[in-house]
Amino acid sequence: MTSLFESAGLSDGAPLPLAERLRPQTLDDVIGQDHLLGPEGPIGRMLAQDRLSSCILWGPPGVGKTTIARLLAGRAGLEFVALSAVFSGVGDLRKVFDAAKARRETGQGTLLFVDEIHRFNKAQQDGFLPFVEAGTVTLVGATTENPSFELNAALLSRCQVFVLNRLDADALDGLLARAEKELGRALPLTQDARAQLVDFADGDGRYLLTLADEVFAQKAELDAASLSKLLQKRAPVYDKSGEAHYNLISALHKSMRGSDPDAALYWLARMIAGGEDPRYIARRVIRFASEDIGAADPVALMISMEAARSYERLGSPEGELAIAQAVLHCASAPKSNAVYTAWKAALRLAKETGSVAPPKNILNAPTKMMKSLGYGAGYEYDHDSDDGFSGADYWPDEMDRVTLYAPKDAGRERAIAERMARWADLRAAKRGN
Known part of the structure; x- marks a missing residue:
């Protein structure tokens, strides 16, 4: 009978991909995750105590999630059963749980590894709970998405979450050294x-070894230019609806707030390179101009608005330069959140005070009846007053004055603060305070 290998044009002795040949055989062979697997790491401590609890392995692609799960099963003496949430449904889960219960009756435990566990919906995730609680399976889920966003609270409360690191340059270079040792020759x-x-792999060990397979097939030594022609750099890991989206916009916002134009420009470029909608970024920059700069540099809001309009007119990539200009202006502008703080305080005060009416002296009196009721009585026209300032009371009669806006000693707000202080003195003098 023809085997699957033969039907595919392969033999049982056909060479395996490097990533498979170098798959770690023990947890000590796993690279780049010592913070979890080392003697002081949480997984290392569990194994030293001969116990293993259900857990979620959270990390980027190609850092060893599947391998760690398989090795944990072997170390704990558990049957390893793997499912992918992409291809599995309720029927598949039911078969796995039934088999695990039967296996348990013979004294054999089961480690159920679920790849992309965040792809299961809430009802499917809830289906794990009774089997995890009863110890029918030890669940090890793998996800590239933030578990706090993608997994329900009930499941998270029964699992520890372990964060796997993106592989750094040293770890990736170590993988290349292992590949060279395995093949008995140096990379050309x-x-x-x-x-x-190493840079092309962008922290993904599996992808690095896939690229290395291509390089080992070359007869002549390659320089950087030749390598670029041969291979494709991995696209940056970025999910416009996932955690990377929120992490990078947070990094951009905080870099601008921290007055670091270079870092702000870098995070902007990361988002653009990752495929983020520039219009979303432009909206966030406009928000920043009001929230974190405000009256300290009113021009920032104008530039941010014009950047958004410029992008709408030009599109990509030309319009992205206008957004970059706005980001650099905002990052290098004086900062003040006084307008933002004042607005939040005003909203709170408005909710607390309800429907109190304005004082009658600042109400219009278009009819005789309204005049007879005192509307507009005693109103002072500020332009006719000394210094163009009447010092009148514009607050409801039931309320004392409240200071909401406190301009900072930054940029143009410095002059505003001085002006407001002078008005406060004039107001106090006019009232004899």
């Missing part, structure tokens, strides 16, 4: 090309 790369190969 110059030193610069080797560093470029």
Whole structure:
């Protein structure tokens, strides 16, 4: 009978991909995750105590989630059963749980590994609970998405969450060294090309070894330029609806607030390179101009608005330059959240005070009846007053004055603060205070 290997044109002895040949055989072989697997790491401590609880492995692609789960099963003496949430449904889960219950009756435990566990809906996630609680399975879920967003609270309360690191340059270079040892020869790369190969992988060990397979097939040594022609740099990991979206916009916002134009420009570029909608970024920059700069530099809001309009007119990539200009202006502008703080305080005060009426002296009196009721009586026209300031009371009769806006000693707000202080003195003098 023809085997699957033969029907595919392969034999049982066909060479395996590097990523499979170098798959770690023990937890000590796993690279880049010592903070979890080392003697002082949480998983390392659990294993040292001969126990293993259900957990969620959260990390980017190609950092060892599946491998760690398989090795944990072997270390704990559990049957390893793997499912992918992308291809599995309720029927598949029911079969797994039935088999695990039967296995348990013979004294054999089960480690159920669920890849992309965040793809299961809430009802499916709830289906794990009784089997995890009863110890029928030890659940190890893998996800690239933030579990606090994607997994329901009931499941999270029964699992520990372990965060796997993106593989750094040293870890990736270590993988290349293992590949060279496995094949018994050096990568045909110059030193610069080797560093470029590591950069191409963008923290993904599996992808790095896939690229290395291509390089090992080359007969002549490659420099950086030749490598760029041969291979494709991995696209940055970015999900416009996931955690990366919120992390990077937060980084952009806080870099502008922290007056670091270079960092702000970098995070802007990361979002654009990741495929973020520039119009979303432009809206956030407009918000920033009001929230974090405000009256300290009113021009920031104008530039941010014009950047958004410029992008609408020009599109990508030309319009992105206008957004970059706005980001640099906002990052280098004087900062003040006084307008933002004053507005929030005013909203709170408005809710607390309800429907109190304005004082009658500042009400219009278009009819005789309204005049007879005192509307507009005693109103002082500020332009006719000394200093163009009447010092009148504009607050409801039932309320004392409340200070909401406190301009800061930054940018143009410095002059506003001085002007408001002078008005306060004039107001006190006119009232004899």
